[in-house]
Amino acid sequence: GRGLVVAVDGPGGSGKSTVARELARRLGLRYLDTGAMYRALTQLALEQRIDIEDAAAVGELSERAVISVGVDPDAPTIAVDGTRVDAEIRTRAVTNAVSAIAAVAAVRGRLVAQQRQIIEAAGGIVVEGRDIGSVVVPDAAIKVFLTASTEVRALRRSRQLGEKGVDDVARTLAELDRRDVLDSTRAADPLAVPDGAIVLDSTTMGVPEVVEEVLRHCGQST
Numbered sequence: 443g444r445g446l447v448v449a450v451d452g453p454g455g456s457g458k459s460t461v462a463r464e465l466a467r468r469l470g471l472r473y474l475d476t477g478a479m480y481r482a483l484t485q486l487a488l489e490q491r492i493d494i495e496d497a498a499a500v501g502e503l504s505e506r507a508v509i510s511v512g513v514d515p516d517a518p519t520i521a522v523d524g525t526r527v528d529a530e531i532r533t534r535a536v537t538n539a540v541s542a543i544a545a546v547a548a549v550r551g552r553l554v555a556q557q558r559q560i561i562e563a564a565g566g567i568v569v570e571g572r573d574i575g576s577v578v579v580p581d582a583a584i585k586v587f588l589t590a591s592t593e594v595r596a597l598r599r600s601r602q603l604g605e606k607g608v609d610d611v612a613r614t615l616a617e618l619d620r621r622d623v624l625d626s627t628r629a630a631d632p633l634a635v636p637d638g639a640i641v642l643d644s645t646t647m648g649v650p651e652v653v654e655e656v657l658r659h660c661g662q663s664t
């Protein structure tokens with residue numbers, strides 16, 4: 443059965459993944475990282491040297507590729523055509539190409555359908571992405587939109603990548619900015635604050651505070 447569904451949306455570097463996984467652990471739910479699915483398809487497109495701007499070719503690829511996700515919040519996994527790609531999907535090359543792939547309507551149609559199947563079968567799940575509360579599960583019991591200033595998000599991302607220099611942060615910030623613009627302005631399911639979402643800004647709030655705040659809302663509405 444379906445169980446409790448918590449939707450967590452927001453831009454890159456907002457702390458979504460950390461918050462969503464911790465929420466899943468605390469609530470005893472499964473965890474689905476939908477960004478990993480778009481990244482997995484992107485990794486495959488790059489590996490097969492498919493032109494990421496060629497929507498028809500990318501759409502076809504999404505019909506052939508079999509993406510499998512593991513939904514344990516303590517050990518989420520992602521595989522394409524049976525091969526695990528957990529590390530490969532986090533490279534800079536994938537990060538900078540993923541928005542083009544995610545803008546293709548045929549790709550979204552396919553991945554959203556798969557996400558809904560996973561959610562229906564999960565028996566309770568925290569789902570993170572860009573369009574979860576708005577498109578994938580508009581009737582989710584709890585919707586969270588997590589944001590933070592671009593500077594703070596770039597610093598976090600830069601740290602995750604193990605960067606040290608000021609130039610690196612500047613470059614990461616420019617790339618993050620570009621991805622925000624692409625994700626927010628695309629025609630198909632753009633990043634947006636869903637109706638009924640709790641909007642939290644993690645610029646100054648730590649992860650534990652954000653998690654407590656969401657748990658308070660869960661207690662009120664379940």
Ligand code: C5P
Nearest residue numbers: 454476477478480540541544571572573
């Ligand atoms: O969350 P993450 O940064 O891993 O997402 C990678 C990319 O996947 C986003 O920049 C966006 O282009 C795409 N995405 C999406 N819809 C989702 C999740 C991710 O379009 N639900």
